[in-house]
Amino acid sequence: MKFKAEIDVMPLEALLDPQGKAVSNSMINIGLSEITNVRVGRHIRLFVEAASEEEAKERVETACKKLLANQIMESYSYNIEKIQ
Amino acid sequence: MKFGVVTFPGSNCDDDMIYVLRDVLKQDVVNLWHKDTDLQGAEFIILPGGFSYGDYLRSGAIAKLSPIMNEVINHANRGGYVLGICNGFQILTESGLLEGALLHNNNQKFICKNVYLKPANNSTVITKELDRDRSYKIPIAHGEGRFYAPEDMMKSILDNDQVIFRYCSEEGQLGELYNPNGSLNNIAGICNKGRNVFGMMPHPERAADAALSNEDGRLLFESILKNI
Numbered sequence: 001m002k003f004k005a006e007i008d009v010m011p012l013e014a015l016l017d018p019q020g021k022a023v024s025n026s027m028i029n030i031g032l033s034e035i036t037n038v039r040v041g042r043h044i045r046l047f048v049e050a051a052s053e054e055e056a057k058e059r060v061e062t063a064c065k066k067l068l069a070n071q072i073m074e075s076y077s078y079n080i081e082k083i084q
Numbered sequence: 085m086k087f088g089v090v091t092f093p094g095s096n097c098d099d100d101m102i103y104v105l106r107d108v109l110k111q112d113v114v115n116l117w118h119k120d121t122d123l124q125g126a127e128f129i130i131l132p133g134g135f136s137y138g139d140y141l142r143s144g145a146i147a148k149l150s151p152i153m154n155e156v157i158n159h160a161n162r163g164g165y166v167l168g169i170c171n172g173f174q175i176l177t178e179s180g181l182l183e184g185a186l187l188h189n190n191n192q193k194f195i196c197k198n199v200y201l202k203p204a205n206n207s208t209v210i211t212k213e214l215d216r217d218r219s220y221k222i223p224i225a226h227g228e229g230r231f232y233a234p235e236d237m238m239k240s241i242l243d244n245d246q247v248i249f250r251y252c253s254e255e256g257q258l259g260e261l262y263n264p265n266g267s268l269n270n271i272a273g274i275c276n277k278g279r280n281v282f283g284m285m286p287h288p289e290r291a292a293d294a295a296l297s298n299e300d301g302r303l304l305f306e307s308i309l310k311n312i
Protein backbone atom coordinates (compact mmCIF):
# COMPACT_ATOMS: atom_id res chain seq x y z
CA MET A 1 0.00 0.00 0.00
CA LYS A 2 1.10 3.51 -0.65
CA PHE A 3 0.62 6.33 1.83
CA LYS A 4 1.11 10.06 1.59
CA ALA A 5 2.40 11.97 4.61
CA GLU A 6 2.04 15.73 5.01
CA ILE A 7 4.51 16.83 7.66
CA ASP A 8 4.83 20.19 9.38
CA VAL A 9 8.06 21.08 11.16
CA MET A 10 7.83 24.20 13.35
CA PRO A 11 10.26 26.11 15.55
CA LEU A 12 9.52 25.29 19.22
CA GLU A 13 7.12 27.76 20.82
CA ALA A 14 9.65 28.75 23.46
CA LEU A 15 12.19 29.87 20.85
CA LEU A 16 12.50 33.21 19.13
CA ASP A 17 11.68 32.77 15.43
CA PRO A 18 13.42 35.75 13.78
CA GLN A 19 12.02 34.84 10.35
CA GLY A 20 8.47 34.77 11.68
CA LYS A 21 9.06 38.04 13.49
CA ALA A 22 10.27 39.74 10.29
CA VAL A 23 7.19 38.45 8.42
CA SER A 24 4.95 39.65 11.28
CA ASN A 25 6.45 43.12 11.05
CA SER A 26 5.91 43.22 7.28
CA MET A 27 2.18 42.59 7.71
CA ILE A 28 1.88 46.20 8.87
CA ASN A 29 3.30 47.33 5.52
CA ILE A 30 0.41 45.69 3.63
CA GLY A 31 -2.18 47.09 5.99
CA LEU A 32 -2.70 43.93 8.02
CA SER A 33 -1.69 45.06 11.47
CA GLU A 34 -4.27 42.66 12.94
CA ILE A 35 -2.02 39.74 11.94
CA THR A 36 0.48 38.97 14.68
CA ASN A 37 2.69 36.18 15.99
CA VAL A 38 3.65 34.72 12.61
CA ARG A 39 5.86 31.66 12.91
CA VAL A 40 7.59 30.17 9.89
CA GLY A 41 8.21 26.44 9.65
CA ARG A 42 8.63 23.88 6.93
CA HIS A 43 6.10 21.67 5.16
CA ILE A 44 7.32 18.31 3.85
CA ARG A 45 5.32 15.90 1.68
CA LEU A 46 6.50 12.36 1.16
CA PHE A 47 5.25 8.99 0.00
CA VAL A 48 5.84 5.73 1.79
CA GLU A 49 5.25 2.09 0.86
CA ALA A 50 3.98 0.13 3.84
CA ALA A 51 1.84 -2.91 4.68
CA SER A 52 -0.41 -0.92 7.00
CA GLU A 53 -1.07 2.62 8.16
CA GLU A 54 0.57 1.69 11.44
CA GLU A 55 3.76 0.72 9.62
CA ALA A 56 3.66 3.89 7.49
CA LYS A 57 3.33 5.95 10.67
CA GLU A 58 6.31 4.20 12.19
CA ARG A 59 8.45 5.02 9.12
CA VAL A 60 7.36 8.66 9.15
CA GLU A 61 8.13 8.92 12.88
CA THR A 62 11.63 7.58 12.27
CA ALA A 63 12.16 10.00 9.37
CA CYS A 64 11.04 12.94 11.53
CA LYS A 65 13.15 11.96 14.53
CA LYS A 66 16.32 11.06 12.64
CA LEU A 67 16.34 13.65 9.88
CA LEU A 68 13.39 15.91 9.16
CA ALA A 69 13.19 17.66 12.55
CA ASN A 70 15.76 18.53 15.19
CA GLN A 71 13.80 18.15 18.39
CA ILE A 72 16.08 20.47 20.32
CA MET A 73 14.69 23.35 18.29
CA GLU A 74 11.70 22.06 16.35
CA SER A 75 8.46 20.15 16.81
CA TYR A 76 6.72 18.10 14.14
CA SER A 77 3.23 16.92 13.35
CA TYR A 78 1.84 15.00 10.39
CA ASN A 79 -1.16 13.50 8.65
CA ILE A 80 -0.99 10.19 6.85
CA GLU A 81 -3.38 9.29 4.07
CA LYS A 82 -3.68 6.05 2.11
CA ILE A 83 -3.53 6.82 -1.60
CA GLN A 84 -3.66 3.36 -3.22
CA MET B 85 50.55 14.89 14.53
CA LYS B 86 48.41 13.76 11.61
CA PHE B 87 45.30 15.86 11.00
CA GLY B 88 42.35 14.86 8.82
CA VAL B 89 40.25 17.63 7.26
CA VAL B 90 36.90 16.44 5.92
CA THR B 91 35.47 17.92 2.73
CA PHE B 92 31.70 17.67 2.33
CA PRO B 93 29.97 18.89 -0.84
CA GLY B 94 29.65 22.60 -0.06
CA SER B 95 32.53 22.85 2.42
CA ASN B 96 34.50 26.02 1.62
CA CYS B 97 36.96 26.45 4.48
CA ASP B 98 38.71 23.11 3.96
CA ASP B 99 41.57 24.56 1.87
CA ASP B 100 42.21 27.37 4.38
CA MET B 101 42.29 24.80 7.18
CA ILE B 102 44.69 22.54 5.30
CA TYR B 103 46.90 25.53 4.42
CA VAL B 104 47.18 26.57 8.07
CA LEU B 105 47.96 23.07 9.28
CA ARG B 106 50.36 22.12 6.48
CA ASP B 107 52.07 25.38 5.49
CA VAL B 108 51.87 27.51 8.63
CA LEU B 109 52.11 24.85 11.35
CA LYS B 110 54.11 22.27 9.32
CA GLN B 111 51.85 19.36 10.26
CA ASP B 112 50.95 16.20 8.40
CA VAL B 113 47.44 16.62 6.91
CA VAL B 114 45.19 14.33 4.94
CA ASN B 115 42.12 15.64 3.14
CA LEU B 116 39.23 13.24 3.66
CA TRP B 117 36.25 13.09 1.29
CA HIS B 118 32.80 12.78 2.83
CA LYS B 119 32.26 9.43 1.08
CA ASP B 120 35.46 7.94 2.56
CA THR B 121 35.06 5.22 5.14
CA ASP B 122 38.60 5.37 6.51
CA LEU B 123 40.27 8.17 8.47
CA GLN B 124 43.67 7.16 6.97
CA GLY B 125 45.39 7.21 10.33
CA ALA B 126 44.46 10.81 11.15
CA GLU B 127 44.53 11.42 14.90
CA PHE B 128 42.80 14.80 14.93
CA ILE B 129 39.76 15.29 12.71
CA ILE B 130 38.56 18.73 11.64
CA LEU B 131 35.13 19.40 10.13
CA PRO B 132 35.60 22.73 8.36
CA GLY B 133 33.22 25.59 7.68
CA GLY B 134 31.04 26.04 4.63
CA PHE B 135 27.56 25.13 3.52
CA SER B 136 27.53 21.34 3.41
CA TYR B 137 24.70 20.15 1.15
CA GLY B 138 23.71 23.77 0.62
CA ASP B 139 22.40 23.91 4.21
CA TYR B 140 19.36 22.01 2.89
CA LEU B 141 16.80 21.07 5.56
CA ARG B 142 18.98 22.49 8.40
CA SER B 143 22.67 23.35 8.55
CA GLY B 144 24.57 20.11 9.03
CA ALA B 145 21.46 17.90 8.97
CA ILE B 146 22.38 16.00 5.82
CA ALA B 147 26.16 16.03 6.30
CA LYS B 148 25.74 14.15 9.59
CA LEU B 149 24.62 11.15 7.50
CA SER B 150 27.67 11.16 5.18
CA PRO B 151 29.63 7.85 5.27
CA ILE B 152 32.73 9.49 6.82
CA MET B 153 30.65 10.56 9.82
CA ASN B 154 30.32 6.95 11.03
CA GLU B 155 34.12 6.86 11.29
CA VAL B 156 34.27 10.32 12.88
CA ILE B 157 31.69 9.27 15.49
CA ASN B 158 33.58 6.01 16.22
CA HIS B 159 36.83 7.97 16.48
CA ALA B 160 35.24 10.43 18.94
CA ASN B 161 33.69 7.61 20.99
CA ARG B 162 37.16 6.02 21.28
CA GLY B 163 38.39 9.32 22.75
CA GLY B 164 39.83 10.63 19.46
CA TYR B 165 39.96 14.39 18.91
CA VAL B 166 37.42 16.15 16.68
CA LEU B 167 37.04 19.88 16.06
CA GLY B 168 34.13 21.40 14.14
CA ILE B 169 34.38 24.99 12.98
CA CYS B 170 31.24 26.91 11.96
CA ASN B 171 29.36 24.46 9.69
CA GLY B 172 31.54 21.77 11.29
CA PHE B 173 30.12 22.77 14.69
CA GLN B 174 26.59 22.56 13.25
CA ILE B 175 27.35 19.06 11.92
CA LEU B 176 28.65 17.98 15.35
CA THR B 177 25.49 19.16 17.15
CA GLU B 178 23.27 17.55 14.49
CA SER B 179 25.18 14.27 14.83
CA GLY B 180 24.82 14.30 18.61
CA LEU B 181 28.58 14.44 19.28
CA LEU B 182 28.00 17.85 20.86
CA GLU B 183 24.98 19.06 22.80
CA GLY B 184 22.68 21.91 21.82
CA ALA B 185 21.75 23.38 18.46
CA LEU B 186 22.65 26.41 16.35
CA LEU B 187 19.65 28.52 15.41
CA HIS B 188 19.24 31.43 13.00
CA ASN B 189 20.99 34.54 14.31
CA ASN B 190 18.49 36.60 16.27
CA ASN B 191 18.78 39.50 13.78
CA GLN B 192 18.11 37.12 10.84
CA LYS B 193 21.31 38.32 9.13
CA PHE B 194 24.40 36.55 7.90
CA ILE B 195 27.14 38.11 10.04
CA CYS B 196 30.70 38.29 8.72
CA LYS B 197 33.06 40.27 10.95
CA ASN B 198 35.81 40.05 13.52
CA VAL B 199 34.63 39.29 17.05
CA TYR B 200 36.48 38.86 20.33
CA LEU B 201 36.55 35.62 22.26
CA LYS B 202 37.36 34.85 25.84
CA PRO B 203 38.52 31.36 26.77
CA ALA B 204 36.14 29.99 29.42
CA ASN B 205 38.69 27.58 30.93
CA ASN B 206 42.17 26.16 30.46
CA SER B 207 41.10 22.57 30.81
CA THR B 208 40.94 21.49 27.14
CA VAL B 209 43.78 20.99 24.67
CA ILE B 210 42.49 23.92 22.62
CA THR B 211 42.30 26.44 25.51
CA LYS B 212 45.12 25.22 27.72
CA GLU B 213 47.77 27.63 26.48
CA LEU B 214 45.41 30.61 26.17
CA ASP B 215 45.28 33.56 28.52
CA ARG B 216 41.90 33.85 30.25
CA ASP B 217 42.54 37.51 30.98
CA ARG B 218 42.69 38.67 27.38
CA SER B 219 40.50 38.51 24.33
CA TYR B 220 41.27 36.80 21.04
CA LYS B 221 40.23 38.43 17.78
CA ILE B 222 38.73 35.77 15.47
CA PRO B 223 36.28 36.29 12.59
CA ILE B 224 32.79 34.84 12.42
CA ALA B 225 30.83 34.23 9.20
CA HIS B 226 27.47 32.59 9.73
CA GLY B 227 23.72 32.94 9.49
CA GLU B 228 22.93 30.15 11.98
CA GLY B 229 25.18 30.52 14.97
CA ARG B 230 22.84 31.26 17.85
CA PHE B 231 23.77 28.57 20.34
CA TYR B 232 20.78 27.14 22.13
CA ALA B 233 20.20 24.29 24.55
CA PRO B 234 17.09 23.57 26.63
CA GLU B 235 17.39 24.50 30.30
CA ASP B 236 18.43 21.12 31.72
CA MET B 237 20.94 20.53 28.92
CA MET B 238 22.36 24.02 29.42
CA LYS B 239 22.72 23.38 33.14
CA SER B 240 24.64 20.19 32.43
CA ILE B 241 26.91 22.02 29.92
CA LEU B 242 27.71 24.68 32.53
CA ASP B 243 28.04 22.22 35.43
CA ASN B 244 30.52 20.16 33.43
CA ASP B 245 32.53 23.22 32.39
CA GLN B 246 31.91 22.46 28.71
CA VAL B 247 31.90 26.05 27.44
CA ILE B 248 35.27 26.76 25.83
CA PHE B 249 34.74 30.26 24.34
CA ARG B 250 32.41 33.19 24.96
CA TYR B 251 31.92 36.33 22.90
CA CYS B 252 33.35 39.38 24.67
CA SER B 253 34.55 42.95 24.11
CA GLU B 254 38.04 43.78 22.88
CA GLU B 255 38.98 44.32 26.53
CA GLY B 256 37.64 40.88 27.44
CA GLN B 257 34.41 42.01 29.09
CA LEU B 258 31.44 39.66 28.84
CA GLY B 259 27.96 40.99 28.21
CA GLU B 260 24.96 40.87 25.91
CA LEU B 261 26.35 43.92 24.07
CA TYR B 262 29.17 41.78 22.67
CA ASN B 263 26.95 38.89 21.68
CA PRO B 264 26.74 39.01 17.86
CA ASN B 265 24.02 36.42 17.26
CA GLY B 266 21.92 35.95 20.40
CA SER B 267 23.74 32.83 21.63
CA LEU B 268 22.67 31.70 25.10
CA ASN B 269 25.22 32.64 27.71
CA ASN B 270 27.38 34.35 25.02
CA ILE B 271 28.54 30.89 23.98
CA ALA B 272 30.85 30.78 20.94
CA GLY B 273 32.19 27.27 21.46
CA ILE B 274 31.71 24.17 23.58
CA CYS B 275 33.24 20.73 24.08
CA ASN B 276 31.75 17.37 25.00
CA LYS B 277 31.91 15.87 28.48
CA GLY B 278 34.94 13.78 27.47
CA ARG B 279 36.75 17.01 26.39
CA ASN B 280 37.86 15.46 23.09
CA VAL B 281 35.17 16.91 20.77
CA PHE B 282 35.09 20.67 20.21
CA GLY B 283 32.81 22.98 18.28
CA MET B 284 33.08 26.71 17.70
CA MET B 285 31.38 29.18 15.37
CA PRO B 286 34.37 31.56 14.91
CA HIS B 287 37.05 30.71 12.34
CA PRO B 288 40.55 30.47 13.88
CA GLU B 289 41.92 29.25 10.53
CA ARG B 290 41.11 32.68 9.08
CA ALA B 291 43.36 34.36 11.63
CA ALA B 292 46.44 32.17 11.62
CA ASP B 293 48.76 33.61 8.99
CA ALA B 294 51.08 36.62 9.44
CA ALA B 295 50.03 37.86 5.98
CA LEU B 296 46.52 38.46 7.37
CA SER B 297 47.82 40.71 10.19
CA ASN B 298 45.98 38.63 12.76
CA GLU B 299 47.45 35.47 14.20
CA ASP B 300 45.20 35.04 17.25
CA GLY B 301 43.67 31.91 15.72
CA ARG B 302 47.07 30.32 15.38
CA LEU B 303 47.39 30.33 19.17
CA LEU B 304 44.47 27.87 19.41
CA PHE B 305 46.16 25.43 17.05
CA GLU B 306 49.48 25.85 18.84
CA SER B 307 47.73 25.00 22.11
CA ILE B 308 46.42 21.79 20.49
CA LEU B 309 49.91 20.88 19.22
CA LYS B 310 51.52 21.52 22.58
CA ASN B 311 49.00 19.47 24.54
CA ILE B 312 48.50 16.32 22.48
